Amino acid sequence: MATSRLEDIFMMTLKDIYHGEKQIAKALPKMAKHAQSPHLKEALSHHLEETKGQVARLERVFQLLDKPPRGETCEAIKGLIEEGEEVMEKADNGAVCDAGMIGVGQAIEHYEIARYGTLMAWARQLGMTEATSLFEETLKEEKKADATLNDIALHEVNRKAA
Ligand SMILES: [Fe+2]
């Protein structure tokens, strides 16, 4: 589809992350169940609850635009989740599996941070005040989730895995 409007790539990106978040919400319970470290388990379960709220925020943005919430397959998140599945299948040591899942989890967070940063900047440019704050709230949660995973890796899991 040819496009010359910022509004159009905004909508494309919104649909991409909406699908991505829904995939993440499906994958997180399995990862939490698989986690050996109680801290990691707790972090993943906590982020699942946040993710449900993030999906609701995205639905609010669709509503503000008077559009039905519809996703478009996010190949990036799909690929990262597949990578996570592979880690869970192949790592037969609990701590190594945890370390691998944190690696994948952080890759997902970084992708989300990039997407929400872009969406927030575009929403601001387009004068969408409420959407800008919604993206900002989610962006904060994604950054915090990334930092938490990083802490768990550096202070606990990597040592146990080595
Ligand atoms: Fe998210």
Ligand SMILES: [Fe+2]
């Ligand atoms: Fe996230």
